Amino acid sequence: MSGNEVRVQAINKITNRVPLSVKTPKPLSEIWGCDVFNLARMEESLSKNVFKTIKNTVQTGAALDTATADMVAAAMKEWALSKGVKFYSHIFYPMTNITAEKHDGFIITNSDGGAITEFTGSLLIKGEPDGSSFPNGSIRMTNAARGYTAWDPTSPAYIMHTDNSSTLMIPCVFMSWTGEALDKKIPLLRSNHAMNKAAQKVLALMGETNIATLNSSCGAEQEYFLVDSAFANSRPDLLLAGRTLFGASPAKGQQFDDHYFGAIPERVQVFMQDFEDQLYRLGIPAKTHHNEVAPGQFEIAPYFEAANVAADHQQLMMTLMKSTAKKHGFMCLLHEKPFAGVNGSGKHVNWSVGNATQGNLLDPGKTPHDNLNFLLFCGAVIRGVHLFGPLLRAVIASAANDHRLGANEAPPAILSVYLGDQLEKVYMDIKAGKLAMTTDGGLMDLGLPQILKFERDPGDRNRTSPFAFTGNRFEFRAVGSSQSVSGPLVAMNTMLADSLNWIADKLEAELKKKDDKATAVFAVLKEIMELHGNVVFGGNGYSPEWHKMAVEERGLKNLPTSAEAIPMLREESVRKLFESTGVLTRVELESRFEVYAEQYILSIEVEAKLVIDMAKTSIYPAAIHYLSEIAQTSSEMAKMDVKLDDTVAKAVAAEANAMMAAVGKLSAAIKQHDFATTEEHMNYCAHVIRDLMNEVRAHADALEMEVADELWPFPKYSEMLFIK
Template sequence: GHASRLNAITQITNRAPKECGKTKPLTDIWATDVFGLAKMEEALSKNAFKAIKNTVTTGAPLDPATADVVASAMKVWAISKGAKFFSHVFYPMTNITAEKHDGFIITNPEGAAITEFTGSLLIKGEPDGSSFPNGSLRMTNAARGYTAWDPTSPAYIMHTANGATLMIPSVFISWTGEALDKKIPLLRSNAAMDKAARKVLSLMGEETIAPLNASCGAEQEYFLVDEHFAHLRPDLLLAGRSLFGAAPAKGQQFDDHYFGAIPARVQVFMQAFEDKLYRLGIPAKTHHNEVAPGQFEIAPYFESSNVAADHQQLMMTLMKSTAKEHGFLCLLHEKPFAGVNGSGKHVNWSVGNATQGNLLDPGSTPHDNLNFLLFCGAVIRGVHKHGGLLRAVIASASNDHRLGANEAPPAILSVYLGDQLESVFNDIKAGKLLEKAKGGLMDLGLSQILKFERDPGDRNRTSPFAFTGNRFEFRAVGSSQSVSGPLVAMNTMLADSLDWIAERLEAALANGTDKTAAVIVVLKELMEMHGNVVFGGDGYSEEWHKEAVEVRCLKNLPTSADALPEFKAPEVIDLFVNTGVLSKDELFSRFEVYAEQYILSLEVEAKLVIDMATTQIYPAVTQHLTHLADVSQTLSGLSLSLENTDLNEAVEQANGMMSAVKELKVALAEHNFASTEEHMSFSAKTLCPLLLKVREHADTLEGMVADDLWPLPKYQEMLFIK
């Protein structure tokens, strides 16, 4: 029999939650491991603090003398927290977080150990750029790169089993100034958005003092599986999802998991995890069960997009390591279990500042309403013009399993506004508001929308991009992804649209048109060109798929192989080059890296399928068959026979599985591709279906082979036993 799987079940059902002691009050632990403005104010002179505060809030460069003072204060603080090492943390083009650790220690001529940390060490580090994927940029002389401190994101202490390390959030840049990471484009996109937004606001007669910032609040879904099961599933360990597994008798059809009671061991994990987040100044706010069994969600309160993106990365790292401490494997994959609800990361996004507030908030005065309509219109135009780009920034082999399935947003990008706001924009489009507007400021009653849309019960859940009362929510983002790519796309398309709006608004105002009428005129043109993207119906329905493509001419890009080439589309190149967010080389290098990752992850899955089918599933099947054959023989010696042994069917399935494995091997050996695009499309159209073909046979066999012989933990075990 297969002792290890059954043994795992016994182990898990007998285990108790990890002892964690009592947690401390929030005020005792909040941001204790962060070197933020409050700590700097305590540690620095008035002048030095003023300089660094200016840098932190406006992104202005820091002079070397101040950098030295800050570095020294940071070092003293970090050492007092037990740190012996410091590390620049950066975000290469993949979704990972990278670190390079250095000791504070140097020895002096007398052989004594002293610590050193100067402004230049704080500001600049030198990892080896060539060991991180940099796409076509490695073809230039920019193979090596360096990291540079991003003072707008605070340094912090990371505690691990081997001690504490001072972590310094950084950008990663080539010697020739090209962005090799996900942070630089995010900072640039925010700057482009700020610049364009100021133009519009100043035409509206507003003085903008504080920089405008994009905000992000990301809702993270994840699965927890007990480590005893995970260790028996190479697919979960190496690919992050199950490549085999028959559907359980009890799935999520009962819908009893959502907001249900959280199992005790999971509760203890969540508490420990959230305490870590609080120490790091990450405002974890809600946690609950999700739709699928074994699935959970955590959503921190929103922050400025740059800090939110860093915190999101840190959260994913801590989630995995804390889960491990509690005997779980944390799965961030978008579709760990076929036939069970997948995981997403809803990216809530708005723009604003301390003086003007949130510009995507309709507000209560007619004047606020106008600004809101302009910014909301800019988003509508952006999603319409750059739906292809928005699809490309959420493309990955793993998210392909989710998009387009009947649970997650479809792969077609449309905008949901809600009934009331949609009718306002439709009235604008139909010219109904123009006459009214000529009378000066008018009340559109938009404050109603706030009240209505904030009620989650009334929201359309099938839309990939929805207005939710005071922000947009990009729901098609994958759970394992960095939020930076989606934020860059949103900020940049907004910058481009606000530029377009500013140009037309300026012309209309120069004609002597009254401000309210000018806004309506511009929005009327915008809606005539881009209103097609607004859709309030059922995004999952077949009618919508047909209408979207055939009537509205929206793009439907079902796989990453279809979506990633959008990075090279002429309108996307123009968008990034004109806004200064990415050069053409930088953009193309991203295509290369993402395409390579797509291809590689499917290859890894193909190899795992071959291996698991051959060395785990097939032997279990033959053992089962041997047993059945023995029994049949014994019985026939007694002139008896067994009916319903399914012997023939099992042999047929086993042969079918192994011949599909053979086909998969042949496909995997194919290396002759004219282009990356061709290779991607081969992976999507040939490899993926073959993976499924092997799986179908294996999953059928799972229902035939004696339970105690089956080597892989089954779906109902992994999902329901905690």
């Protein structure tokens, strides 16, 4: 079957697809959180004393005793069995950006040969997967493989349904037999603990007496592409690498700006509603969905949640997104750049810090300069990003995200902070030793009587900033769409903890010299801006002038590739940061360097092998077949004394030969394994392998524009992006 026949069959299958029957949606009040063993369900099924204990653990992280765990386990089992569940799973989050789960039955047999159900506190608390079979950075080896999962009561258990089964899922941490963190959850919980401890000190110095436990919060905007599975299954690159390694740009892409916020295709809308109903059953607050900028690209954004729960929900959301898309005949692509020439996908992490008594400490209220707590916490963020910008770059480093950072839809790889005009002026005034009154944004009046006037924000949005203040939170815009939000949250919480500890020491010293808190606060903030104000930038982050100024004048680091960013995890300042806050030991941090470096290298090597295979076995044969057809036609026409123009044949032959020459160079390059260091190997992948892959692609994409459409072996961009 020719390439075109495969594509025609796919198109016919899509256009003649019988749509899934749409169920009448149930009211939100009926389905919200119905599959979650949350505090409300615990209160219904536990005694008052037991519920009070587990509630305190969930809300403050207080220690939990064995007796309480037994009571919770019994109630959890009865609730799950009442909903038809036969299995339970300790679900955890290894260093792979995806989830891991091991399913166990509630069933055991008794001495009479009968079957009963059992689920004790000990079974709830501990599981035992193989620690050496997950990425661990040499912490666990095959001859020393034991690892443990342990129940995290601060993230609620829930039920996952399939067509013929249901499983109780219990969020867990994952550690080695020797106690090192092998997952993304333990560092996140530790980072939040460190941040809370430091924040409590600052708030106490500010005179606060009733201080509830502080938590960071997260709301992550998830971008993704949908491609019909009939097309995706015909593309080895999409199946194995998650992105198209070949593909010429179609005549129409996103240049008309007609997809962003456009009418959602009906089939996509059905998928979204099905997907979101599942999210609501699991208590995941999906807030908005819409078309994104690129054709075939969409976004869903949940409401803010506590960081640990939000991170778990993000992982669950990605899993459900893929499985639901498959049910609707789509493949959901979470790769950061699945299609060259159009926007890639990010996961903008909106992050703030607060508690039940002081509220959101990154919310300035009406006039930011009057809110001393806000100014201190915002100043702590400024200091943290300046000192640990390279760390923030490292935690969003991946082979996939390298394709996106710095492009028109993504911020540059230089970490800077955008505050907005009004707030930036406040901090610059503090740095200059003065604090001028500021004005609000003013009323937006369009001169149209039917449009109500509304108060506009005091600052614009800067989409070129990687780390932007957006009114009551910071938005880390550089996170990749396929990545776990845990890594960025760990880095942000930890750098904030370090800065708050520094501020507490400085503030305590200033308060001993001055009775006036405002004067003491401004003295601390003035020092922050003098030392770290270089990281504040409100201009165009894409401009060459900024890149030059950032590096040469402001001393900021530009780390354009993951090969340069991941080694930042080995910087002594980063090691001290994690050690001093108790978030990661040196061994745990080094293991993360090894894991992420290996994943980067392996990702590029897989793509390189795919490029070679697809070029040799599909694209080159299509070009030769086309040349053969041209030669045969030319010969037949010559018999009739008609000479055909041979321009196309020459172009195809030249591109085919050049492509195969590049394939030969790439094949030789991937056999190189003699590297002195891991860093050297990563740089080789970034600057040699990738360049050779791009060289092969350039010739292949040129061939796509020359070879007869009926012979081209793969679905084209014009089909995958526009046929839904």
